[in-house]
Amino acid sequence: MITRFYLEDFEPGAVVETAGHLFTEEEILRFARDFDPQSHHTDPDAARASIYGGIIASGWHTCSVMMRLMCDAYLLESAGMGSPGVEEIRWLLPVRPGDTLRGKRTVLSARVSGSKPDRGIVKMHWEGFNQRDELVVSVRSIAFVKRRPLG
Numbered sequence: 001m002i003t004r005f006y007l008e009d010f011e012p013g014a015v016v017e018t019a020g021h022l023f024t025e026e027e028i029l030r031f032a033r034d035f036d037p038q039s040h041h042t043d044p045d046a047a048r049a050s051i052y053g054g055i056i057a058s059g060w061h062t063c064s065v066m067m068r069l070m071c072d073a074y075l076l077e078s079a080g081m082g083s084p085g086v087e088e089i090r091w092l093l094p095v096r097p098g099d100t101l102r103g104k105r106t107v108l109s110a111r112v113s114g115s116k117p118d119r120g121i122v123k124m125h126w127e128g129f130n131q132r133d134e135l136v137v138s139v140r141s142i143a144f145v146k147r148r149p150l151g
Helices: 025-035 044-049 059-073
Strands: 015-022 085-091 100-112 119-129 135-146
Touching (some): 015 059, 059 135
Antiparallel strands (some): 085 135, 100 119
């Protein structure tokens, strides 16, 4: 894969929008059985009787899909060096079978590292919207990104 995006390309305010991902009931059940086996994610009858009124995707599933959408939109072509973590995750609305999630990334800040000048620190806000343009997930993250090579 070709590196197209370096620290200098992450201008504060820059926005990237992603393609969409359709959540199927089968996919939601499979993810939940493997990684988050709570009944409102795995058992249609129990989910109907819950406060959600039906099967919903795990928040971790939603975040995993957001990660994939961001990888496809720009991360795989970025000079990324990993992340020290996520500052905040908010699951604002349930994601249900039949929902299509699309992402939006906004750069909040970018600066050169004070101790390692070959890289920088980028703070980003990722948002996930369903097909009704309702905000369903919000993530504030930090990434280390290499600076563009000289020459």
